[in-house]
Amino acid sequence: MQFGIMSVSDITRDPVSGHTPSEAERIKNIVRIAVHAEEVGLDVFAIGEHHNPPFFSSSPTTLLSHIAALTEKLTVTTSTTLITTNDPVRLAEEYAMLQHLAGGRMDLMLGRGNTAPVYPWFGQDIRQGLPLALENYNLLHRLWREDVVDWEGQFRTPLQGFTSTPRPLDDVPPFVWHGSIRTPEIAEQAAFYGNGYFANNIFWPKEHYQRLIKFYRQRFEHYGHGTRKQAIVGLGGQAFLAKNSQDAHDQFRPYFNEAPVYGHGPTMEDFEEMTPLSVGSPQEVIDKTLTFREAFGDYQRQLFLVDHAGLPVDTVLQQLDLLGEHVVPVLRAELEARRDPEAPANPPSHADLIKAKYGDQAPRQPRPNANRGDNVTGGSPYQDSETSVESYPTL
Amino acid sequence: MTDFRLVVVSAGVSDPSSTRLLADRATQRVTALARERGHAVTVTTVDLRELLQELPAALSSQLLGPRFTRAVDALVAADAIVAAAPVYKAGASGLFTSFFQVLDNDLLIGKPVILAATAGTARHALVVDEEMRALFAYLRALPVPTSLFASTEDWTDTALGTRIDRAARELVLLMESGFARAVRDDAWGAYQHSYGSAGGTEVDIDLDSDMMRLATGGSLRPGGEDDPFDPRRA
Numbered sequence: 242m243q244f245g246i247m248s249v250s251d252i253t254r255d256p257v258s259g260h261t262p263s264e265a266e267r268i269k270n271i272v273r274i275a276v277h278a279e280e281v282g283l284d285v286f287a288i289g290e291h292h293n294p295p296f297f298s299s300s301p302t303t304l305l306s307h308i309a310a311l312t313e314k315l316t317v318t319t320s321t322t323l324i325t326t327n328d329p330v331r332l333a334e335e336y337a338m339l340q341h342l343a344g345g346r347m348d349l350m351l352g353r354g355n356t357a358p359v360y361p362w363f364g365q366d367i368r369q370g371l372p373l374a375l376e377n378y379n380l381l382h383r384l385w386r387e388d389v390v391d392w393e394g395q396f397r398t399p400l401q402g403f404t405s406t407p408r409p410l411d412d413v414p415p416f417v418w419h420g421s422i423r424t425p426e427i428a429e430q431a432a433f434y435g436n437g438y439f440a441n442n443i444f445w446p447k448e449h450y451q452r453l454i455k456f457y458r459q460r461f462e463h464y465g466h467g468t469r470k471q472a473i474v475g476l477g478g479q480a481f482l483a484k485n486s487q488d489a490h491d492q493f494r495p496y497f498n499e500a501p502v503y504g505h506g507p508t509m510e511d512f513e514e515m516t517p518l519s520v521g522s523p524q525e526v527i528d529k530t531l532t533f534r535e536a537f538g539d540y541q542r543q544l545f546l547v548d549h550a551g552l553p554v555d556t557v558l559q560q561l562d563l564l565g566e567h568v569v570p571v572l573r574a575e576l577e578a579r580r581d582p583e584a585p586a587n588p589p590s591h592a593d594l595i596k597a598k599y600g601d602q603a604p605r606q607p608r609p610n611a612n613r614g615d616n617v618t619g620g621s622p623y624q625d626s627e628t629s630v631e632s633y634p635t636l
Numbered sequence: 637m638t639d640f641r642l643v644v645v646s647a648g649v650s651d652p653s654s655t656r657l658l659a660d661r662a663t664q665r666v667t668a669l670a671r672e673r674g675h676a677v678t679v680t681t682v683d684l685r686e687l688l689q690e691l692p693a694a695l696s697s698q699l700l701g702p703r704f705t706r707a708v709d710a711l712v713a714a715d716a717i718v719a720a721a722p723v724y725k726a727g728a729s730g731l732f733t734s735f736f737q738v739l740d741n742d743l744l745i746g747k748p749v750i751l752a753a754t755a756g757t758a759r760h761a762l763v764v765d766e767e768m769r770a771l772f773a774y775l776r777a778l779p780v781p782t783s784l785f786a787s788t789e790d791w792t793d794t795a796l797g798t799r800i801d802r803a804a805r806e807l808v809l810l811m812e813s814g815f816a817r818a819v820r821d822d823a824w825g826a827y828q829h830s831y832g833s834a835g836g837t838e839v840d841i842d843l844d845s846d847m848m849r850l851a852t853g854g855s856l857r858p859g860g861e862d863d864p865f866d867p868r869r870a
Binding site (some may be wrong): 376382393424430433502 | 690692693695696697699700701830831832839841843847848850851852853855856857
């Protein structure tokens with residue numbers, strides 16, 4: 242079971258001190274937070290993608306490759322990468338590059354984005370959000386698996402003889418999660434390709450996700466990727482910890498009350514009651530997190546939101562200390578003890594995917610032929626392709 | 637004989653409330669008429685005042701508290717509804733409007749409704765027909781032809797009793813016709829839905845759709861022969 246943190250990259254005024262961090266401050270701090278996540282023994286750091294203030298994370302691969310360079314074991318990922326407004330060709334290129342630089346310690350999660358004005362900035366229309374997401378992923382999937390792609394769809398300009406470079410590390414595509422909380426088509430697509438399914442598990446009561454996760458598991462089995470227990474599920478959650486429950490509530494309340502999205506709405510106690518938010522002592526957070534498994538079955542990745550709503554960086558780092566020292570080790574042991582042996586302990590790592598593709602053979606290392614100026618002639622621009630040389634006249 | 641479930645939604649906030657009083661009079665007539673015709677009626681009353689504390693969360697985060705959830709469950713099971721609002725500043729009260737705006741779009745499809753409003757002056761008489769009726773049209777509910785409106789002078793006028801009687805009769809006839817259930821059984825798929833859009837009851841997943849084909853590696857592109865701008869024609 243993997244544990245980690247996810248950030249939405251909001252730059253929010255600290256309601257207690259009145260301080261609003263500069264973009265420079267927040268970006269520097271997110272790197273500290275990610276590095277500290279590894280130091281306290283967490284497995285995953287995830288960053289969102291936004292193209293409007295007050296968020297800073299417009300360029301997740303740049304940030305994640307930097308974090309990967311500063312860490313040894315941490316898996317870097319996204320929560321989420323916009324599969325609607327990004328060109329799938331650029332996603333294929335950028336995330337393959339990240340995969341190389343991170344030595345395979347990465348994956349990515351795809352989401353649609355629900356901010357209508359962002360779409361036209363990238364030449365898209367939110368009313369087409371769902372077909373865009375589905376079609377774009379279909380293309381991304383092929384770009385990472387076929388050296389040369391001919392493709393045409395509804396939204397993007399057609400491709401003839403296109404090769405996305407660099408090819409994925411060891412010619413093994415990064416593992417992909419599809420994030421959704423209310424769209425059966427996204428769950429179906431995740432199941433069809435045998436990818437992971439992630440429910441952010443933050444804003445709504447769990448019944449909403451329960452049905453879709455069940456559907457995803459059924460369809461994963463239907464498409465022959467394994468049993469429904471073997472489907473790869475990830476969950477979000479948010480926690481705020483202190484040594485005792487009362488301190489946690491007192492410290493977090495001003496941030497909760499002013500938080501973007503749910504601030505000025507429900508009381509914190511109602512929100513704790515009705516959603517996966519846990520505020521309290523380590524034991525309370527452990528107990529609440531263990532209920533996720535009961536609701537959704539054995540799952541492979543748990544991400545906590547800990548750095549939002551204007552919480553100062555020192556508080557966030559302390560939260561990581563508490564998570565790493567008092568919560569995660571207990572959860573690891575408890576969840577491992579309860580896990581059905583049929584269910585995978587972790588989502589597939591790069592090493593797992595190499596093994597699945599090559600067994601004991603050495604992985605393919607694509608080496609391009611000498612530049613011939615285009616990808617159109619011949620079968621593949623890579624040296625291990627049989628038809629590539631014959632089809633091009635030698636001089 | 638049928639056992640009908642009637643849900644009364646009242647947005648009156650004083651106690652006693654004239655809005656609640658109007659809703660109760662309509663409910664009594666509906667119950668009496670239905671019994672005369674050999675039916676039993678179970679009445680559930682949702683006093684929106686009791687949901688006030690949960691309203692901010694529902695409006696800002698779509699997070700329904702326990703009372704809201706009970707109200708939704710009652711409406712899902714309802715055969716007919718009496719919905720009554722006080723008129724404030726020339727419109728149905730914010731509490732009334734907010735409650736129905738928070739509900740899932742598909743919750744009330746085909747359900748017969750008596751619309752009722754109270755006000756301090758007869759000048760607000762058209763609020764029921766011009767405003768509340770539009771809201772229920774959006775929800776694809778079926779308001780009865782007779783709307784109920786009571787301002788101060790109506791409470792002493794026997795004509796109000798006549799209108800209540802007429803509205804109640806219309807509601808009972810629509811309940812008896814089984815229209816709401818038939819629409820749901822026979823034509824549910826003809827209405828636009830989204831996943832989970834009827835209080836957690838609309839959870840069928842249609843695998844035979846263009847979007848599902850696209851989700852599983854298919855294409856949205858048509859054949860291309862009829863598209864003069866299709867690059868493949870050149």
